Amino acid sequence: TVSDWVNSQAVLADHLNIQQWAAVIGGSLGGMQAMQWAISFPEKQRHVLIIAAAPKLSAQNIAFNEVARTAIKSDPDFHEGHYADYNAIPRQGLGLARMLGHITYLSDAAMGEKFGRELRYDAIQYGYDVDFQIESYLRYQSETFVEHFDANTYLLMTKALDYFDPAQEFGHDLAKTLASIQAKCLVVSFTSDWRFSPERSHEIVNALLSTGKEVTYAEIEAHQGHDAFLMPIPRYHEIFNSYMQRIAAECGAVA
Amino acid sequence: TVSDWVNSQAVLADHLNIQQWAAVIGGSLGGMQAMQWAISFPEKQRHVLIIAAAPKLSAQNIAFNEVARTAIKSDPDFHEGHYADYNAIPRQGLGLARMLGHITYLSDAAMGEKFGRELRYDAIQYGYDVDFQIESYLRYQSETFVEHFDANTYLLMTKALDYFDPAQEFGHDLAKTLASIQAKCLVVSFTSDWRFSPERSHEIVNALLSTGKEVTYAEIEAHQGHDAFLMPIPRYHEIFNSYMQRIAAECGAVA
Numbered sequence: 212t213v214s215d216w217v218n219s220q221a222v223l224a225d226h227l228n229i230q231q232w233a234a235v236i237g238g239s240l241g242g243m244q245a246m247q248w249a250i251s252f253p254e255k256q257r258h259v260l261i262i263a264a265a266p267k268l269s270a271q272n273i274a275f276n277e278v279a280r281t282a283i284k285s286d287p288d289f290h291e292g293h294y295a296d297y298n299a300i301p302r303q304g305l306g307l308a309r310m311l312g313h314i315t316y317l318s319d320a321a322m323g324e325k326f327g328r329e330l331r332y333d334a335i336q337y338g339y340d341v342d343f344q345i346e347s348y349l350r351y352q353s354e355t356f357v358e359h360f361d362a363n364t365y366l367l368m369t370k371a372l373d374y375f376d377p378a379q380e381f382g383h384d385l386a387k388t389l390a391s392i393q394a395k396c397l398v399v400s401f402t403s404d405w406r407f408s409p410e411r412s413h414e415i416v417n418a419l420l421s422t423g424k425e426v427t428y429a430e431i432e433a434h435q436g437h438d439a440f441l442m443p444i445p446r447y448h449e450i451f452n453s454y455m456q457r458i459a460a461e462c463g464a465v466a
Numbered sequence: 467t468v469s470d471w472v473n474s475q476a477v478l479a480d481h482l483n484i485q486q487w488a489a490v491i492g493g494s495l496g497g498m499q500a501m502q503w504a505i506s507f508p509e510k511q512r513h514v515l516i517i518a519a520a521p522k523l524s525a526q527n528i529a530f531n532e533v534a535r536t537a538i539k540s541d542p543d544f545h546e547g548h549y550a551d552y553n554a555i556p557r558q559g560l561g562l563a564r565m566l567g568h569i570t571y572l573s574d575a576a577m578g579e580k581f582g583r584e585l586r587y588d589a590i591q592y593g594y595d596v597d598f599q600i601e602s603y604l605r606y607q608s609e610t611f612v613e614h615f616d617a618n619t620y621l622l623m624t625k626a627l628d629y630f631d632p633a634q635e636f637g638h639d640l641a642k643t644l645a646s647i648q649a650k651c652l653v654v655s656f657t658s659d660w661r662f663s664p665e666r667s668h669e670i671v672n673a674l675l676s677t678g679k680e681v682t683y684a685e686i687e688a689h690q691g692h693d694a695f696l697m698p699i700p701r702y703h704e705i706f707n708s709y710m711q712r713i714a715a716e717c718g719a720v721a
Contacts, residue, residue: 270577270600277601285558303540322525346532
């Protein structure tokens, strides 16, 4: 789970004799880890940057993950997870999971802009093979992905996402959950991100504000969907950069 | 394709000696057929009711369909479509397609309301099986679906959806495409429908208005997503009902 990961990161930090981070930063599942750091180890960081994340997945998010997992598990090459023993990779299932993931990371507008209804060949083929560029793109993405990503890891990561719900231990009260946080926070969201929409970031911001935390919130106008947090969007990078300079200045002043 | 279907329906109508329909009505893919009727046979209906439809699929729509088709085709029981000869059904692939379809027919809000993060059992299982109610619901939906729906038909229908684009023959000018329509039109959309969003209905309405057609437009507040067009939503049924009464009155007056 996310808190297992954060605990093991904390063990490593202790081993390296790091007393306190200037900032813990993460996007998406990484943003959840950053949030978990601030909850589990309130004194271990000065700042937390939570980018394109949510305090927990919605039923729709879980549903998409479940489709991806079902695709992987029902691949005949999955062998109950022991595919390595059979020298196999569940390519079809993992590829399907990636195709689906890719759609949810992008926005309808971004896909429309990039591909529209452009055809792969000159005319419609009237078969069940590729007609539109978007289909060809998704197939290519899934084929390259299966060479570089492990199916069991995909299952594990989606379950970690599904399980993340730090407020559960606090009677589902997010404000109470975040009340112990000592770090100052920057929360960033992207307008066309429908996987972790701005509304989900508002939940985090509102909970932090309601317990009097110092929080900065930036909602970035972007058409790239969830993927925007990986993109060189000028306003996003400016805000990130200026916040990092503030952290550097604060740490410099203390040191 | 949609226009093949409409042509064959028109042949049947001729055979039955039906000169003119009082109204051609359809929702979703049916709404596309209703639109095609009005385009292909302008004099064959007095009214057209286009519900929860779009003038063509977006790249995102096509992408979801492509994932569904890939799931079906990569099922080992698909046998290149000749599964009946092998006494088989591509259950896994068809079930996956249905799970995915189901997610896109609902809204995030509707799924959240119905299932939220409710657990199937008392506690998280920490396995790759069902944890959340939404997962169990999707599995059940997909299992019952594969008993009643044919995989080749699913492939065919999604391709018909992808190919629908009547404006293509008119230089991608929707107003020009709809210019020959003689029917009066009712267009209905639903606020939380993200598969065929209200914006897509606006395209139809605007094109009709720009060529001076008589068009009534209703945007129904509904949280059920695309599925709303099948639901007993009071305002939706009132509007539908009063429009049908208007048609009845007009037809009665003429007869």
